[in-house]
Amino acid sequence: MSYTKPYFAGFEYHSKEVCKFLQAYSTFTLMLTNGAIIHHQPEHALDFRRWLNHHQIEDIRVSIRNNDPAAVAQQ
Template sequence: MSFTKPYFAGFEYHSHEVCKFLQTYSTFTLMLTNGAIIHHQPEQALDFQRWLNHHKIEDIRVSIRNNDTTLVNQP
């Protein structure tokens, strides 16, 4: 599977149309650049996640973890 392509098989949106995502098991909640929220359940969740990561689409869970000052400032 090539993660460099702008489209993922079975997903109707271009990588540039997706700005953020949140994954829960095999369901992805995605925010599109037009503000719409959609859900997608790909057959290959790991490959879809790798495609999103390759295209530098923000993983909300990682962003929250990295910006949580209570976690950063713990002794």
């Protein structure tokens, strides 16, 4: 699987159209650059997540953890 391609198989949006995501099990909630919120359930969730990470699309869960002083203090 090539994560460098701008499109992921079965996902109709270009990587540059996605700005943030949140994953719950195999369901991804994604915010597009136009402000729309969409849901996607890829056949291979781990590969999709790797594709998102490769294209440096913000993982909301990681951003919250990194910006929460209480979470940082617990580490």
